[in-house]
Amino acid sequence: MFLPQRPYFPTGELSLRQQILFPRNEYEMHPSEIDDNRMLSVLKSLKLDKLIYMCGNLTDPSNFEWQDTLSPGEQQRLSIARVLYHRPSYVFLDEATSSLSTDAEAEIYTLLKDVSEHYML
Incomplete structure (x- = not known):
């Protein structure tokens, strides 16, 4: 998975769940592949749980x-949520944490090490 400095977010009335599942599409996935509890845990670990209140829930458009x-920092953290949720074998980061504080960046690298042994900066 590749994370650029400026994350991409598909346009339209997409739900928080759809943004986290991107680049996959929930309609092409088997229901067993979608774990809302894990999604909520990922959001909390990245201090993005306020997005749930902003959206109503995970599935509301x-x-x-x-x-x-x-904000740019929230965008970067939401793109990192995709990595933490999907757990890809490899992650390539191109200044994917440049809008975050040094402390937040360190926390994120710790989280990334827990889900993927192979990430490249």
């Missing part, structure tokens, strides 16, 4: 554009 509403 948003009434805003993600790219326009979230």
Whole structure:
């Protein structure tokens, strides 16, 4: 999985769940592949649980554009949520934490080590 400095968020009234599952599509996935509890845990570990309140829940369509509403740091953390949720074998980071504080960056690298042995900066 590749994470650029400026994450991509599909446009439209997408739910928080759909944004986390991206680049996969929940309609193409088997229901057993979607774990809302793990998704909530990932959001909490990245201090993004406020997004649940902002959206209503994981599955409600948003009434805003993600790219326009979230700060650059929140965008980067939400893209990292995708990695923590999908647990890919390899992660390539291209300044994917540049909008975060040094402490937040260190916490994220610790979380990444827990889910993927292979990540490249």
